[in-house]
Amino acid sequence: MEWARFGGKLALRLGMKVDGLTAVMFVVVTSVSLLVQIYSTGYMRGDARYTWFFAALSLFTAGMLDVVIADNLIQLLIGWEIIGLCSYFLIGHYWEEKENSDAGIKAFITTRIGDVGFLLGIFTLFSATRTFSIDGIIRAVESGQVSPGWVTAGAVLLFCGAIGKSAQFPLHVWLPDAMAGPTPVSALIHAATMVAAGVFLVGRMFPVFSASTPAMNEIAILASITMLISALMALVQDDIKKVLAYSTISQLAYMMAGLAVGAYSAGIFHLFTHAFFKALLFLAAGSVIHAVHSNNLSDMGGLRRAMPWTFVTFAIGSLALAGIPPFGGFWSKDEIIGEAFKAGFGGEVLRGASPAVARVVFVVALVTAFLTAFYMARAVRLAFFGAFRGHGQPRESEWRMTGVLVALAIPAALAGLAGAPFMGRHAFGSWIAAAGESVHHSPSLNLSLAGLSAGLALVAIWVAWRVYSRVSVERDPMLGMGGLTRLLVNKFYLDELYSRGIIRPIQYGLSAVASWLDRRVVDGVVNAASVVTRGVSNLAYDVMDQKVIDGAVNGLGRTAKSGGSLLKYLQTGQVQWYAAMLVAGVVVLAAVATR
Secondary structure, three states, X not given: OEEEEEOOOEEEEOOEXXXXXXXXXXXXXXXXXXXXXXXXXXXXXXXXXXXXXXXXXXXXXXHHHHHHHEOEHHHHHHHHHHHXXXXXXXXXXXXXXXXXXXXXXHHHHHHHHHHHHHHHHHHHHHHHHOOOEHHHHHHHHHOOOOOHHHHHHHHHHHHHHHHHHOOOOOOOOHHHHHHHOOHHHHHHHHHOOHHHHHHHHHHHOHHHHHOOHHHHHHHHHHHHHHHHHHXXXXXXXXXXXXXXXXXXXXXXXXXXXXXXXXXXXXXXXXXXXXXXXXXXXXXXXXXXXXXXXXXXXXXXXXXXXXXXXXXXXXXXXXXXXXXXXXXXXXXXXXXXXXXXXXXXXXXXXXXXXXXXXXHHHHHHHHHHHXXXXXXXXXXXXXXXXXXXXXXOOOOOOOHHXXXXXXXXXXXXXXXXXXXXXXXXXXXXXXXXXXXXXXXXXXXXXXXXXXXXXXXXXXXXXXXXXXXXXXXXXXXXXXXXXXXXXXXXXXXXXXXXXXXXXXXXXXXXXXHHHHHHHHHHHHHHHXXXXXXXXXXXXXXXXXXXXXXXXXXXXXXXXXXXXXXXXXXXXXOOOOHHHHHXXXXXXHXXXXXXXXX
């Protein structure tokens, strides 16, 4: 339907693009959101802003659904900004504490930086194709109507929005701080809404991205950096939610890397499976936090006996994330690794990054698979085994929370089978084929690579188990690696770099100059204008109003008064006098008339 028209030629429309990708994303967004809502009724019970929380959570989901179903980039942008706004509301839900308020502001501003590029990308593609329609832009690119330079510029700028929303390097810094929000918000952000939007954008506009090798190389390189550094930072986290946050950043990079090497189906498949096991992990972590009243692994321990349902479901989510067969993450993650190997070493020509870059993706993905299994085994060991190190007596969460965990554990364990090779034409890739044959690629699982990846994960779990069964939490070996530990704990000093290199120069340099210009120049002009205006108004009042206008009016009044004072002597009230004057008048008139 037509929404608005400009100049008689340009029309903005609202529409729905329904295909396999839309259907899969609708399943993910609505099912995960529903379970998070149910879970939240127990987790948020008694909260001072309970109703507001659910209103913002519902709007969050609505914004994501608009992103998924939009058939043009302007409509997609509206939903895109709705989820950005809701993330600000929900991350800063406990805004009374400055740390939480700052986290919401940081998420909002950081993602807006990426959105500037996103908006420029929309206008770049519009300038090249004269349409905002997603199908229209794709047709124009595939038919060769758009020059390679314009395609690359549009793709790179569009990806800026995905860098912000999906927390890719260098705009990934907001996502760990977003853990300040309530845990159900973290689950929704990390599984089905905000961070998924960036990956979805690349998937939806895949023909545009895949038409530019430089753009795909950029995505692949940034994804490789992101997945590795975030996995390394997860190794030293004590906050269980931050372990999962860095895990999300790393897994999002896996998805981006899959898309970047041309494996469209594999990238979207990992988005699909990840939504379930990551929502499960966050909600299980919330169950633990709810019981021990702390986010820190150092305050946990031995919880498998007190919280058996939470333990089992968290373990299932961890195995899925670590890529252990037959759990969900194994099928999708190893499909990405296999496709990266094909693109880099197999000589298979895909519409993706160059072979050299694909080889980097392959190696980094294998290293990250090892690190992922290690830090998740570490988290399970510290939270659920050993002696309880907290205070009080933890108990299992209520049925509304554990029931949701069980409901999510099923797809976390089994959803990956949808993409298993033995599914044939019923496999996941066939579901999303409606997104366009030009982007559809039917991958097959490389058993050797899958065995290598799963073997690395199992070795990592074994190493973590042995290490953390011999040391106390106070002597965490991950915190005793000297300079490397300091580098990881300080998040590669990126926050300090941004603070000192960007924020402070703006705050104390550009902002100070702007303040000086405001106070001295702008305020000076305003104050000078007020002085001139006051002088002119005083002149107008004292001379024109008081002297001229009031003088004229007052002069007329005094003249009338003086004339009246003279004429009053003619009014004596004596009839004889009036008769004499009448006779005198008649005589004068007669004299005049007879001359």
